[in-house]
Amino acid sequence: MSGSSIVVVFADDRPQLKSVMGELEGSLSQIDELVVVNCGGIRAAKKDPFLLVPLDANLPSQLAGILGARPKDFVVLLAPGVAGYGAWLSELVSTFDKLPEDSVVVPRSAFCTGPQAVAISDASAVFSKQKRHRFSIDWIENYRGFVTLEGAASNLCLAVRSEGLQSGLKELGPGVFKGERYEDLFEGFFALAARSGGIYISHGSLVSSKGKYMQAKPYLDQIPIREDFPLVSGCLIVKNEEQYIGECLKSLSDFVDEIVVYDTGSEDATIELAEAFGAKVIRGYWDDDFGAARNRSLSHCKGRWILWIDADERVLGDPTKVRAKLAEPVLRFSESECKQIKIRNFYGHGLFHSMSHVSMRIFLRIEGAFYGALHERVRRRARFDFLFEDLGANVFRELTIDHLGYMNEAMTKRTKTERNTELAGKNFEVVSSLEALMQQARTYMFSGDLPTARETAIEVLNKLDDSATSDSERRWLEATSFGLILDSLILEKNHELAEQWLEKFEEKSYFMSRPMAFRARIRLIQERYSEALALFQSLPVSEIGNDGLEVAFDHYVPEMVECLSQLGRPVEAAELLLDFFENDGVLDIHLGRLVELMKEAAIPISRLARSVKNVRQESFYAQFLQLEPKIADGILEQIYLGGDHSTILLATAAKVALMLDLERMLEWGARLRMSGFGQFCPLVSRAGDPSVVELDRVVYAAVAFGAFSDPRAKEICLSILANNHTEELISAVSVYAPSLLLKS
CATH class of the missing domain: 3.90.550.10 (Spore Coat Polysaccharide Biosynthesis Protein SpsA; Chain A)
Incomplete structure (x- = not known):
């Protein structure tokens, strides 16, 4: 106009x-x-x-x-x-x-x-x-x-x-x-x-x-929310994420007014699942640049605020409180144009355990844009002279994001390591050379190439003195480099060299809790368990370092459990794990190890079942398949009787039941059918498995037909009898489903 x-x-x-x-x-x-x-x-x-x-x-x-x-x-x-x-x-x-x-x-x-x-x-x-x-x-x-x-x-x-x-x-x-x-x-x-x-x-x-x-x-307590001026847009880029996308969008939906999913070439059901959820799906392309792909996604958003996540992440918090906070009028712009969010990273049981860091995941749409081919960052949309490049930020404690993408199984299945190594090289074209070098060091670290990660981090430190980086960037590069060097040495159990680098880090560090945590880990690999435990117990509830990583007492529960166990204090070790599991829903050691500690401490398994509340379900239930079947069945039974009839529990029970006796298979088969999942009945699954001996297959099929009149069981049973009409097989059928013999 x-x-x-x-x-x-x-x-x-x-x-x-x-x-x-x-x-x-x-x-x-x-x-x-x-x-x-x-x-x-x-x-x-x-x-x-x-x-x-x-x-x-x-x-x-x-x-x-x-x-x-x-x-x-x-x-x-x-x-x-x-x-x-x-x-x-x-x-x-x-x-x-x-x-x-x-x-x-x-x-x-x-x-x-x-x-x-x-x-x-x-x-x-x-x-x-x-x-x-x-x-x-x-x-x-x-x-x-x-x-x-x-x-x-x-x-x-x-x-x-x-x-x-x-x-x-x-x-x-x-x-x-x-x-x-x-x-x-x-x-x-x-x-x-x-x-x-x-x-x-x-x-x-x-x-x-x-x-x-x-x-x-x-002039208002809350900014008005209108269809043409939504408050929050959820923003994702995805490819072949059918395993994760449903739970991700479910966790996000109550926090946002719209969800924009930019697909970079999925070949599975990702697009269909996202569209069925009601997301705005953009069929896009991939050009080996995360920052560019996110900006294309951003261009389709209308919200005042952008909340960006990945499909392998889950959003936690109170949606009403979060939205009320974001709807408050901005008065101090430099502290309000973006929000740092705590990210809890779950690594599984390989190189690392879970840890947390903060990352800018919420920002004003009109201010922010993405930069960097790998480990992309949010910076000011307009990047020219006279503007501060980085957005001012504060930690937004009303929201937490759980990240599952570094879990070992996911890293292997999705070949993240190979992809990230290639993109780390391309990153030199997009961001500053030192930042790109730092991202390359991180990629080597996550792939398990500890010596190369350490060498690259040392190269960053050596080049810092001759660089023209800002004070904040310098502090981030220093803290991240020292962290990678010390992590690699501790993982290699090289405590002598780790001590030397720790002294250098202490001279540079503005936050002493991080060096204290490293010192505790060094004492642990030295098997000086009492000293290590005392240091771990002295860590703060939460402190964010220059590298954005959070140092917190509860991050080191597995290490404290190891110290207590080695010091002959299994009751304290098991109670510490159970308390942490019950309060945070996180189990940073294998479930089997917790079961061992509980047995050693004479704590009943029913206590574990009662602790399952805010559990990180995907990683927790996957571990049942690695337990002794009877133990896994006993814990699942207690959880089920406690009122948890969730899909993931029943799916896990269906797999565990395949390794149990006939009675337990029958029990779980009945429960699965009551919840509408009869297609996963373990009796029918075992009966249809040609690797199982014929007599057992006939018994499983006959029991399934006799108890549930399952037509699949009938077909399997009659097919086997048609090819092998032995007295032993007929006798088994006559015991569990005599009506099948009349029909045959």
């Missing part, structure tokens, strides 16, 4: 007015009109190219009179000292074609707090006209067309349709607007708009100010 505007400014003397008009030069068109509000310090002259009105209680009615005499499409209010960048005015008013009639639209600025704030690192960019012109061109190119609905604003500048102004001015008559402060006019319109059409930011419009720095003021 284009049109003419009345631009209202404040000036109380001719020098101030001259400065204002100089700053506005080039912004106003010939059809725009300037109105100057003053306190009597300016006397009108015939040649003045503006209208002069006094600041008093009648200001609203005077503006209404001007609109009546000189009809314009829009009215724009500017605070003292405010000037625009480039085509700021046309960009500001063009927003109205998307908005309700009684809306108020505001621009962005580096001279205010709140949602309008711009993170500028070089102040000369907003004071030098030459730089400002270049900056404005870059800015509009990156932000043109972006509009957001807000609950807070500052008094720098606002635009309103003339029709909306006319109705608003009636409400802001002398009884409301006292005429004491020009700023009260802004606040009056913001209050009116918040109750009706809404307050919006036109992000492509940018203004500066030579006046005072403006603080944002909230």
